[in-house]
Amino acid sequence: xxxxxxxxxxxxxxxxxxxxxxxxxxxxxxxxxxxxxxxxxxxxxxxxxxxxxxxxxxxxxxxxxxxxxxxxxxxxxxxxxxxxxxxxxxxxxxxxxxxxxxxxxxxxxxxxxxxxxxxxxxxxxxxxxxxxxxxxxxxxxxxxxxxxxxxx
Amino acid sequence: xxxxxxxxxxxxxxxxxxxxxxxxxxxxxxxxxxxxxxxxxxxxxxxxxxxxxxxxxxxxxxxxxxxxxxxxxxxxxxxxxxxxxxxxxxxxxxxxxxxxxxxxxxxxxxxxxxxxxxxxxxxxxxxxxxxxxxxxxxxxxxxxxxxxxxxxxxxxxxxxxxxxxxxxxxxxxxxxxxxxxxxxxxxxxxxxxxxxxxxxxxxxxxxxxxxxxxxxxxxxxxxxxxxxxxxxxxxxxxxxxxxxxxxxxxxxxxxxxxxxxxxxxxxxxxxxxxxxxxxxxxxxxxxxxxxxxxxxxxxxxxxxxxxxxxxxxxxxxxxxxxxxxxxxxxxxxxxxxxxxxxxxxxxxxxxxxxxxxxxxxxxxxxxxxxxxxxxxxxxxxxxxxxxxxxxxxxxxxxxxxxxxxxxxxxxxxxxxxxxxxxxxxxxxxxxxxxxxxxxxxxxxxxxxxxxxxxxxxxxxxxxxxxxxxxxxxxxxxxxxxxxxxxxxxxxxxxxxxxxxxxxxxxxxxxxxxxxxxxxxxxxxxxxxxxxxxxxxxxxxxxxxxxxxxxxxxxxxxxxxxxxxxxxxxxxxxxxxxxxxxxxxxxxxxxxxxxxxxxxxxxxxxxxxxxxxxxxxxxxxxxxxxxxxxxxxxxxxxxxxxxxxxxxxxxxxxxxxxxxxxxxxxxxxxxxxxxxxxxxxxxxxxxxxxxxxxxxxxxxx
Numbered sequence: 001x002x003x004x005x006x007x008x009x010x011x012x013x014x015x016x017x018x019x020x021x022x023x024x025x026x027x028x029x030x031x032x033x034x035x036x037x038x039x040x041x042x043x044x045x046x047x048x049x050x051x052x053x054x055x056x057x058x059x060x061x062x063x064x065x066x067x068x069x070x071x072x073x074x075x076x077x078x079x080x081x082x083x084x085x086x087x088x089x090x091x092x093x094x095x096x097x098x099x100x101x102x103x104x105x106x107x108x109x110x111x112x113x114x115x116x117x118x119x120x121x122x123x124x125x126x127x128x129x130x131x132x133x134x135x136x137x138x139x140x141x142x143x144x145x146x147x148x149x150x151x152x
Numbered sequence: 153x154x155x156x157x158x159x160x161x162x163x164x165x166x167x168x169x170x171x172x173x174x175x176x177x178x179x180x181x182x183x184x185x186x187x188x189x190x191x192x193x194x195x196x197x198x199x200x201x202x203x204x205x206x207x208x209x210x211x212x213x214x215x216x217x218x219x220x221x222x223x224x225x226x227x228x229x230x231x232x233x234x235x236x237x238x239x240x241x242x243x244x245x246x247x248x249x250x251x252x253x254x255x256x257x258x259x260x261x262x263x264x265x266x267x268x269x270x271x272x273x274x275x276x277x278x279x280x281x282x283x284x285x286x287x288x289x290x291x292x293x294x295x296x297x298x299x300x301x302x303x304x305x306x307x308x309x310x311x312x313x314x315x316x317x318x319x320x321x322x323x324x325x326x327x328x329x330x331x332x333x334x335x336x337x338x339x340x341x342x343x344x345x346x347x348x349x350x351x352x353x354x355x356x357x358x359x360x361x362x363x364x365x366x367x368x369x370x371x372x373x374x375x376x377x378x379x380x381x382x383x384x385x386x387x388x389x390x391x392x393x394x395x396x397x398x399x400x401x402x403x404x405x406x407x408x409x410x411x412x413x414x415x416x417x418x419x420x421x422x423x424x425x426x427x428x429x430x431x432x433x434x435x436x437x438x439x440x441x442x443x444x445x446x447x448x449x450x451x452x453x454x455x456x457x458x459x460x461x462x463x464x465x466x467x468x469x470x471x472x473x474x475x476x477x478x479x480x481x482x483x484x485x486x487x488x489x490x491x492x493x494x495x496x497x498x499x500x501x502x503x504x505x506x507x508x509x510x511x512x513x514x515x516x517x518x519x520x521x522x523x524x525x526x527x528x529x530x531x532x533x534x535x536x537x538x539x540x541x542x543x544x545x546x547x548x549x550x551x552x553x554x555x556x557x558x559x560x561x562x563x564x565x566x567x568x569x570x571x572x573x574x575x576x577x578x579x580x581x582x583x584x585x586x587x588x589x590x591x592x593x594x595x596x597x598x599x600x601x602x603x604x605x606x607x608x609x610x611x612x613x614x615x616x617x618x619x620x621x622x623x624x625x626x627x628x629x630x631x632x633x634x635x636x637x638x639x640x641x642x643x644x645x646x647x648x649x650x651x652x653x654x655x656x657x658x659x660x661x662x663x664x665x666x667x668x669x670x671x672x673x674x675x676x677x678x679x680x681x682x683x684x685x686x687x688x689x690x691x692x693x694x695x696x697x698x699x700x701x702x703x704x705x706x707x708x709x710x711x712x713x714x715x716x717x718x719x720x721x722x723x724x725x726x727x728x729x730x731x732x733x734x735x736x737x738x739x740x741x742x743x744x745x746x747x748x749x750x751x752x753x754x755x756x757x758x759x760x761x762x763x764x765x766x767x768x769x770x771x772x773x774x775x776x777x778x779x780x781x782x783x784x785x786x787x788x789x790x791x792x793x794x795x796x797x798x799x800x801x802x803x804x805x806x807x808x809x810x811x812x813x814x815x816x817x818x819x820x821x822x823x824x825x826x827x828x829x830x831x832x833x834x835x836x837x838x839x840x841x842x843x844x845x846x847x848x849x850x851x852x
Contacts, residue, residue: 001406018406021426029381029424034373035366037535038425039489040567044787047489075366087364094356094754097762098230099363100370100490100535125796132787134489134536135230136765137758138798 004064008033009077019065023057024048026064027074035075035103039132046131049104050074056111056127075103078110086110089148097135105131109145118149165290165334172215173328175290177283210279211257212241212287218311218325220245221253226276227267227510228256228359229537230762231816232755235358236273237280239751243350244284244343247324248311254358259512259529267510268542268646270719270814273751277812281342289340294331295322303337345749345809354754359533371508371532374495376560380409382553383428383564386417386573387439389780390447390641394418395438402434411435414552416545421557425564441780444641449483449579449777452640456480456581456602459638463600464583472587472596475669479584479658480841482774484577485790486647490535491570496550497560502526503551508534510541514610518544519551527551538766539646543575544610571790572782575611575645576775578604578618582658586666587630594666594681597628599659603651604640611645621652621821624659625688625715626681642777648766649718649820656716660825661840664712664832674713674829675701688715691744691806692724698804699726699742708732709739712829714822719814721747722806725764725822727799729830731837731849738768738799738827746806748813756815757803763819764801769793771824774843 006013008031015026022041027033027050036059039047043061050059051073078084082091086109096102105128112119112127119127124145133141164176211223222241228234234254242252259265288308295313296303299320306315312323322330345351362368387393397418399411407427412419420431460478495506496519503525509515512529520527534541550563565573580603587596599622606613618635667677675696682689692715695701701711708730715724728740743760750756769792776783784790828839831849839848 017424018426018430021424025424025426028373029426032375033366034369034375037370037489038372038491038564040787041429042567042786042788045489045792079365082361082365090364091356091360094354094360094758096230096357096360096363097232097758098228098489098534098536099359099368102363103366106364125794128795130787131795132489132792134487134538134766134792136762136793136798138765138793138795139761139801140758141795142798 004068006067006072007069008072009074015064017064019063021064023050023059023062023064023067023072027059033074033076037100037104039101044130044132045101046108047101047104049107049131051107051111054111054114056108075107078106084110085151086113086148089144093140093144093147095137095140095144097137101133105133105141109148112145113149119145165336168213170215171329172213173331173334175212175214175283175287177210177212177279177286210283212283214287214324214328216325216329218251218323219253220247220251220324221255223257224254225257225263225265226272227265227531227534227537229267229510229534229541231272231759232357232752233267233272235355236751236755237276238358239350239355240277240280241284243348244281245288246308246310249350249355251311252358256531258531259516261513261516263513265512266542267537268539270816270818273812274720274814285340285342286336289337290334291324291327293335293337294327298322298327298330351749351751352753355752368533370490370535371495371506372490372493372535372564374506374532374562376495376497379495379560379562380421380423380557381425381428381564382419382421382561383432383566384414384417384419384549385432385435385437386569388572389439389441389445390777391442391444392439392780393442395440397438398436401436402431405431405434410557412553412556414549414556416549419549419553421553421561428564429566444780447641447777447780452579452642452777453480453581455638456579459602459636460581460583460600463634463636467585467598470587470596472589474585474587474596475666476583476585477662477665477840479582479654479661481580481654481657482776482843483579483642484647484770484773485571485574485775485784486538486540487570487790487792488536488538488540491565491567492540492546493562493564494547494550495560495562496547496554498523498525498551498555502528503554504528504530505547505551506530506532507547508532508541509547510534510537510539511544511610514544515547518610519547522548523551523555538648540574542611543608543645567787568785571784571786575608575643577647578606578644578651580651580654582654584658584662586662588670592670595629597624597631599624600634600636601655601658602636602638604642604644605637606644606646607639608643608645618651620650621655621716621718624663625717626663626678627683628681648763649817652716652718652817652821653767653770653824656714656821657824657828657842660714660716660822661828664825664829665838668832673702678713678715687722687746688717688724691722691746694804694806695724695726695742695744698744698802701726708834710830710833710835712826712831712833714824714826714829716821718818718821721745721813721815721818723818723822725826727823727826727830729827730834731831734846734849736827736831736844736849740800741823741826742802742804743819744804744806745818746808747815747818748808748810750805751812753805756805759815760803760819761801763817764823765793765798767820767823768797768827771827771842771844
């Protein structure tokens with residue numbers, strides 16, 4: 001056990017936990033931020049994606065010990081009430097079915113659009129390698145990303 | 153003219169403590185759906201037994217703040233049931249959609265809330281309309297009484313009752329506030345469907361905003377004060393029994409509270425999920441591997457082969473020219489993105505369960521039988537179900553651990569647990585034979601399938617489930633579909649599309665083989681065996697037209713057809729596929745569907761897109777057993793379709809005003825044969841088994 005200072009959604013937290021504990025469980029079990037989801041535990045599905053220093057990162061394989069002083073943004077910190085353009089695009093294109101993995105997809109999109117204002121389908125596909133959706137919403141995710149890129 | 157409502161004891165009205173109008177209705181069509189055999193008539197329902205006590209199973213709450221709340225008795229797992237059931241109610245009630253709210257109903261011991269068999273809309277469409285019409289009549293009566301005008305002069309519109317002659321209006325919320333003597337009106341009439349304003353429109357999902365903001369609460373998101381987290385070490389070998397375990401290291405791991413023996417293995421209870429996972433990894437467990445330690449999926453397959461060979465040997469010979477083929481499919485896992493999980497809080501005199509479940513009554517009864525306590529089951533959102541969450545294994549584990557710990561517990565399954573301890577889609581083995589006369593008229597059809605039934609804890613099915621979708625869709629004089637049940641110790645369960653999927657694969661590919669042998673166009677060949685009155689004609693015709701069947705495709709691409717009739721819906725797909733660098737590439741899928749009256753067209757498209765992905769995934773993965781152990785464990789060896797593999801999809805609805813039919817599973821059966829037939833068209837290679845292996849794609 002060790003103490004770590006984390007900045008999550010612009011708030012500072014001191015966490016005392018196993019240094020190897022993945023960020024996913026810090027968020028879900030210690031900070032009660034359950035919008036970030038557990039899907040595979042090995043970085044293969046992307047349900048747990050969050051932003052660390054603006055980079056889309058799989059929180060299920062990111063140990064707590066690596067996070068000091070790096071700003072972390074989860075779905076709860078993306079907007080106060082779903083007004084972020086990516087969230088709005090997700091609603092406009094009716095992306096979610098069960099919705100479980102969608103917060104990870106949204107965070108991955110935020111990071112993608114931050115680097116690439118107008119990604120092509122091929123660039124979207126590359127950014128979404130190993131971001132899995134069992135409900136099969138892929139076509140709508142692509143549409144929503146274009147929708148958000150075009151400013152809604 | 154719309155039919156009159158006839159059942160006077162169908163509905164009861166009362167006020168809640170907060171002054172809201174509570175309407176309780178009895179949905180008489182709440183019959184067990186189970187898995188229905190494919191049919192193009194609506195799913196049969198049973199007549200309710202007469203009840204002396206009125207037990208409403210549907211609740212509508214109309215509050216003074218104008219909110220109209222439907223207590224949803226089915227599980228939302230992505231199919232949009234909360235939205236579409238609420239739409240049906242709002243339509244007849246003439247409610248303002250902006251004021252519609254939904255709440256999830258807890259398990260009611262006397263009801264059937266099971267969400268399976270693509271049946272939620274089919275079964276609840278008529279009763280919900282009737283309840284909405286009754287509620288509307290109550291409000292109209294209340295307004296007419298208030299204004300002292302004839303009832304006939306009042307009408308409901310957008311959450312208000314309007315008296316046109318005087319221009320008076322009262323909103324539903326206002327009416328609830330002033331109404332004193334609420335009367336039932338048994339002359340209430342259903343709306344004429346041509347007046348529908350909401351049904352038939354693409355209303356956005358009612359949970360959408362909660363989902364995109366991360367506020368939606370799935371089972372795994374339930375948090376209770378003092379809740380502990382648990383993992384379970386289960387026997388890696390099917391049917392293995394615990395001998396003993398050493399928990400020294402596990403219990404010394406940070407955050408681990410206790411290691412306990414439960415009926416299903418060894419549970420590690422901890423302060424957080426990570427500690428529970430780490431603690432389990434540090435456990436040393438000895439298992440008695442038992443009698444299934446040498447079980448392999450190959451040995452199970454061999455039993456299916458032996459069964460088929462023994463029955464085929466008895467087939468008499470025919471003067472017709474014949475072809476035969478074998479088709480086969482493997483065990484498959486559900487792999488819901490939300491892993492199965494459950495929170496249980498067992499107290500001395502009762503137990504509360506929060507579960508992402510498709511089957512609240514069985515959760516309640518199985519846990520009650522285990523604990524001998526009253527059980528309350530709270531149904532959360534489901535992060536995917538596909539049939540997996542019809543089972544009761546995970547609530548039983550949670551309840552047992554909570555009772556032992558005297559604390560609320562969340563049982564967490566890892567992906568390895570999920571892939572290796574599922575109730576799998578059954579393995580199947582099919583023999584088909586077709587025969588034709590000298591003029592090339594198809595006159596003989598045999599489709600024998602050998603497969604296990606469903607042998608879960610709560611969910612069982614036998615020959616009926618093997619027979620699902622087995623009948624060929626075309627008119628062939630000497631046609632004999634035969635299911636053979638071959639049981640297996642492998643746990644099996646309903647899996648989106650169930651055996652309609654492998655049966656459609658075999659039928660629709662083999663008909664394609666026959667067409668190719670007879671040098672006939674696969675579309676014309678099928679159409680030639682559909683009577684003018686067959687509803688598949690219009691569906692397949694539209695698919696061919698939208699897919700430009702017969703037009704030239706890019707070099708190396710092929711077109712393939714797949715059709716199925718399932719849960720009352722009629723579906724056709726035309727896939728365009730190629731084989732590139734030894735891998736199948738599906739470029740485009742055109743789907744046409746007649747699913748009766750459509751409640752929400754965009755949700756039809758969503759379900760078809762989703763089932764295409766589900767079916768395509770099934771073409772490239774499998775669950776296998778060796779030494780009694782499942783060989784796969786996570787998405788590296790049980791891969792799901794990736795975004796880059798996603799074909800373009802077009803969905804077209806064939807209009808039909810019969811009542812709504814099943815939808816959630818409809819797209820899974822036709823996609824596999826459509827793609828397999830497209831591969832043949834592109835390459836001349838026949839795909840007769842899934843998963844499709846690299847060697848199956850070698851050019852001849």
